[in-house]
Amino acid sequence: METKTSINDVSAPGNSILETGTENSRLEGQLPSGENIVTSNEEPFECDLRRLAKPQSDEISLTAAPIIEVIDVKKSYFLGGVEVPILHDINLKVQEGEFLAIMGPSGSGKSTLMNLIGFLDRPTEGKIIIKGLDINKLSDKEVARLRGLEIGFIFQTFNLIPRLTALENVELPTYANSRSGVNTHERAKELLRLVGLEDRMHHKPGELSGGQSQRVAIARALINDPAILLADEPTGNLDSKTGCEILNIFKKLNEDGRTIVMITHDPEIAGYADRIVFLKDGIIQSNAE
Numbered sequence: 001m002e003t004k005t006s007i008n009d010v011s012a013p014g015n016s017i018l019e020t021g022t023e024n025s026r027l028e029g030q031l032p033s034g035e036n037i038v039t040s041n042e043e044p045f046e047c048d049l050r051r052l053a054k055p056q057s058d059e060i061s062l063t064a065a066p067i068i069e070v071i072d073v074k075k076s077y078f079l080g081g082v083e084v085p086i087l088h089d090i091n092l093k094v095q096e097g098e099f100l101a102i103m104g105p106s107g108s109g110k111s112t113l114m115n116l117i118g119f120l121d122r123p124t125e126g127k128i129i130i131k132g133l134d135i136n137k138l139s140d141k142e143v144a145r146l147r148g149l150e151i152g153f154i155f156q157t158f159n160l161i162p163r164l165t166a167l168e169n170v171e172l173p174t175y176a177n178s179r180s181g182v183n184t185h186e187r188a189k190e191l192l193r194l195v196g197l198e199d200r201m202h203h204k205p206g207e208l209s210g211g212q213s214q215r216v217a218i219a220r221a222l223i224n225d226p227a228i229l230l231a232d233e234p235t236g237n238l239d240s241k242t243g244c245e246i247l248n249i250f251k252k253l254n255e256d257g258r259t260i261v262m263i264t265h266d267p268e269i270a271g272y273a274d275r276i277v278f279l280k281d282g283i284i285q286s287n288a289e
């Protein structure tokens with residue numbers, strides 16, 4: 001049964017958005033203490049990311065409400081008073097724990113769709129529902145809080161703040177939103193250790209490689225223990241070996257239950273997802289569920 005929750009209720013005990021008792025449970029469950037989730041650089045390179053067996057998608061959909069629902073969504077931009085339609089009647093459901101890849105030509109609307117799913121923008125028409133919460137019924141402040149706690153973003157260009165250290169970058173989102181009862185400084189250090197960067201915590205982005213920068217960005221995306229990771233071409237700026245290492249991190253996070261939506265132009269990378277959605281001219285071409 002679907003549970004409709006107002007974001008005003010989130011301070012109530014048991015509500016997932018502000019839940020305080022088990023803030024670290026997803027992290028601890030996914031990234032066991034002492035286990036580094038990065039493939040060693042010394043191993044010979046072979047991007048062999050076999051996936052663990054997962055429940056069939058129809059089993060998942062029968063037992064749970066989708067964590068992401070996009071319902072009859074249209075998105076237009078208005079340029080000089082003229083409406084430019086970008087997305088047309090998009091319908092999409094993503095189940096909790098699913099790894100979804102979004103593919104499509106440049107300009108087809110992939111990032112626009114991801115920005116809507118990530119509550120960075122509002123649809124022109126239609127509904128976006130995340131964890132049962134409808135963006136159309138939330139204030140900007142409520143949207144910001146939901147986004148800050150439940151959605152982690154990872155971008156092709158890493159988007160780290162150059163004058164901050166890796167550790168400070170990872171901690172940064174918690175200045176706007178954090179879960180009560182969490183020692184965010186210690187959690188940031190633990191996340192950096194888990195992505196293999198314990199010896200780079202106090203380095204600034206200019207002193208890090210592309211792969212190291214993306215690992216900092218992944219740690220930053222995980223700082224508030226979000227249910228959903230949204231990644232826009234996360235391996236697009238990386239060589240194939242480093243891209244494979246980053247994909248391996250995503251794979252492990254997903255195998256332990258985190259929902260991932262990833263934009264990619266690379267069919268091989270999309271092949272690691274549970275499902276691929278193809279966008280063309282703002283229309284979903286294929287949405288095999």
Ligand SMILES: Nc1ncnc2c1ncn2[C@@H]1O[C@H](COP(=O)(O)OP(=O)(O)OP(=O)(O)O)[C@@H](O)[C@H]1O
Pocket residue numbers: 077079086104105106107108109110111112113
């Ligand atoms: N803020 C904006 N104002 C006006 N038009 C925009 C805006 N953002 C995106 N667009 C247009 O929307 C269309 C879709 O852009 P989007 O970035 O979603 O495509 P994409 O599929 O992610 O492309 P790429 O693979 O090149 O990143 C493009 O034609 C783009 O120019």
